[in-house]
Amino acid sequence: MILYPTRRAIALMAVGAAPALAVALLAPHLWTAAAAWIVLAMGLMLADALMAAPPRRLELALAAPRVIGIGRPETARLTAAFGRGGPREVELAVGVNDRLAAVPDRQVVRTFEGRAEADVRLDPVRRGEGRIEGVWARWTGPLGLVWLQRQQPAGPPVSITPDVAAVKEQALRLFARDAPLGAKPLLDRGEGSDFHALKEFQTGMDLGDIDWKQSARHGKLIGREYRTERNHHVLLALDTGRLMSAPAAGLPRIDRAINAALLLAFVSLRMGDRVGVFAFDSKPRLASGLASGPAAFPLLQRLCAQVDYSTEETNFTLGLTALAGRLDRRAVVVVFTDFADATSAELMVENVARLMRTHLVLFVVFRDEELEGLVGREPTAPEDVARAVIAERLLKQREGVTARLRRLGAQIVDAQADGLATALVNSYLDVKRRGLV
Incomplete structure (x- = not known):
């Protein structure tokens, strides 16, 4: 007390x-x-x-979730129960570490029959281990001259993980039969290069898919139905360097990349491919084996949760060389990264080009909405004109880098942060349908 x-x-x-x-x-x-x-x-x-109400009568508790997905706030319930003879109102406060934000962190609540309850929104700021440092309650006596305060010690840690709930929601929408137009790219039959079955020829089928021997045997046109190939190797290469910690639409780029990577992993595992995770900044930080089957998704989720933020510059030579050394057959390598200008991207382009000699590369970059906003904003002062000119120059440099990678054979995924995951899945499925692997 x-x-x-x-x-x-x-x-x-x-x-x-x-x-x-x-x-x-x-x-x-x-x-x-x-x-x-x-x-x-x-x-x-x-x-x-x-x-005043004695502190020994107070029962102070905080009911908080044990796991929170980044970018998805959760609500905790704070309860102060005095039993009998409680004060008219009590001030409640919650302390958290730098991985969480409590909103509000302090509030005054009126009691009813000696009991006060309040909701606190827990906003995950960074992945990792969030901690409730303590819960405090204080109240005054009838004269309002003294504060009596009691503290509840820290509770169990709160694990802040990638937003798997959002990933599963997106995946279910993609696989749903009644998905809206443009959001359902997951039909794996009718295209591809793996023979699936014979079916009666229908209008719209390719004439080259007609099986003439079977047509002669059955006395009607029979066509071959194909499906996308399976058992491909898909490597999710996450750049965790300094630039990937910068925000994109309210979340660090690395968290956006992890959410998109998990959605792709979910889809790939369901379609029969094998998926691995590789993370690097100044040196390799994480390298997993290839997992297969939908049951492997929780493993990939835990691995991605271990990817930490970094302030170091990315060493593409070391990271991508180490990645190439782990691949023993042609694979789809999905590179999540960002770059500031053409000069800093030179080494990245060279190493990605070296990787493309053997593997198919899906190169994922974040559209710089801040620079686009500066270019499109109506200037009101001379400084705005200067900012717009510089922003336009930087955008052209970025476009030059992506155009160069595209000419080298990379599949570029360039989308806004909110639509990055869906754009990536569509590109991956397009690669499978075209048989580029």
Whole structure:
């Protein structure tokens, strides 16, 4: 229990300080009477503390989720129960570490029958281990002169993981039979290069798919139906360097990349491919084996949750060379990265080109919405014109880098942050249908 004066008590002491000092100066022999005000104030504070609800009656608890997906706030319920004889209102506060944000972190709640409840929104800021550092409750006595405070020690950690709930929602929409037009790219029959079955020829089928021998045997046109190939190797290469920690639509780019990577992994596993994860900045940080089957998705989720933020510059030579050394057959390598200008991207282009000699590369870049906003904004001052010119130059440099990679044979996925995951899945499926692997 902690006991300390309120502002009212400090004001009460201050009001009596001036008269007490005057009495002590004008009548030194009455100095003992000058201290009477202080004694009276202290007595009132003591009486207020004795009349207040005792802290031993308080039961303080916080019901918080154990797992939170990045970018998906959750609500925690804070409860203060005095049993009987509680105060009219109580002030509640929650302390969290730098991985979480509590909104509001402090609030005053009225009690009903000695019980006060309040909701606190927990906003995940960064992946990792969030901690509830403590929960505090304080209240005053009937006179409002003293604060009584009690603290609940830190609770269990809160794991802040990639937003798997959003990934599964997107995946279910993609696989749904009634998905809206443009959001259902997951038909794996009718195209591709793996023979699936024979069916009666229908209008719209390719004439080259007619099986003439079977047509002659059955006396009608029979066509061959294909499906996309399976058992491909898909490597998700995550650049975790300094630039990937910059925000994109409210979340760090690396978190956007992980969400898109998990959605692609979910789709790939369901379509029979094998998926692995590789993360690097100044050196390789994570390298997993290839997993197969839908049951492997939780493993990939845990691996992606281990990918931490970094302030180091990305070493593409070391990272992509190490990645190439782990691949023993042609694979689809999905590179999630970002670059600031054409000069810094030169080494990246060289190493990606070296990787494309053997493998198919899906190159994922974030559309720089901030630069596009500066270019499209109507200038109101000379400084705005200068910013627009510089932003346009940087955008042209980025377009030059992606155009060069496209000429080298890379499949470029360039989309806004919110639509990156869907654009990536569509590109992956297009690659499979065209038989580019």
